Amino acid sequence: MLSIPASRPNAYTGNPLDRVSERRDDAEFVAAALASRESLIIPVWRSKSLLRGVESGAPEAVLLTREAAEAVLMAGGPWALLGLREGTPVFAVDCSGAEDPLPLLPDGFGTFQDLRAVAGLLPPGEASLLAHARGLMHWRTRHRFCGACGHACEPRSAGNSMSCTNCGTQHFPRTDPAVIMLVVARDEGGDRCLLGHSTRFPNTAMYSTLAGFVEPGESLEEAVRREVFEETGVRVGAAHYHSSQPWPFPSSIMLGFHAEALSHDITVDPNELRDARWFTRDEIRNHKNAGFSLPRVDSIARRLIEDWLESTP
Secondary structure, eight states, rough: OOOOOOOOOOOTOOOOOOOOGGTTHHHHHHHHHHHHOOEEEEEETTTTEESSTTTTOOOOOEEETTTTTHHHTTTTTTEEEEETTTTTEEEEOTTTTTTTTGGGOOSSSSSOOOOGGGGGSSSSHHHEEEEHHHHHHHHHHHHHHHHTTOBBEEEEEETTTTETTTTTEOOOOOOEEEEEEEEEEEEEEEEEEEEEEEESOOOSHHHOOOOEEOOOOHHHHHHHHHHHHHHHHOOOHHHHHHHHEEEETTEEEEEEEEEEEEEEOOOOTTEEEEEEEEEHHHHHTTHHHOOBBBBTTTHHHHHHHHHHHHHHO
């Protein structure tokens, strides 16, 4: 049986905050936290995060003091209480309404960058903080109206939920579950894994694990089997959970599996994949010499591959 434990935490996990969900509806507590000079603010601008040190290869998150963030807060964008970091309130605020947010900030406080480009280089916990802020602000800016009656919504629970001003329906941040799996074959051909080159990939030779969203009424294991068969025609038996990874790009949770192949012939769905192949461990280890690349180091796809490589054949 194939059962490979996670060797270390995934990127975007290890959030250091106490989310204090039980205090989000305490208006007095929230108001005091927002007004406190000790509070920290994570600004988000058009789904980008405020970072410094990117050019030097040592990026770090920029959390603003309440004073430094005054202009950002006064810009009127959505905000939310993320939680407490060692007792200090931490908020997210969206400043996407500004054509250029940097004049709202003190000089030299960094630049807004795509978090995915640097997450693997950030200190522990920082990628998770920025991902938390990005995901929640993405939801806030795109769910201003009620899906039940179409009327405007207003924030509740310190910005962590929305309530319809007309019908009272409560709306909560959406997280879309997606399975991502490394399919492994063990037979007379040796120990091999199945990777695909997606039609969504840029024009590079990257091969990655297969993935797809869970459908209504479907278990995670059923989603693994369905997605693999739909994309490659390969039948899968047992699916073993490995780990999960928040993926707020924009609003997913990736649920990682190693899966056991029952068949080996590949029939590619051209709408999903340009190519799919079985790769040996040696080919994966020497992928650069073989002329293909692997997924980014901050992805659970890469972790699934690396942990398989380190496992006993």
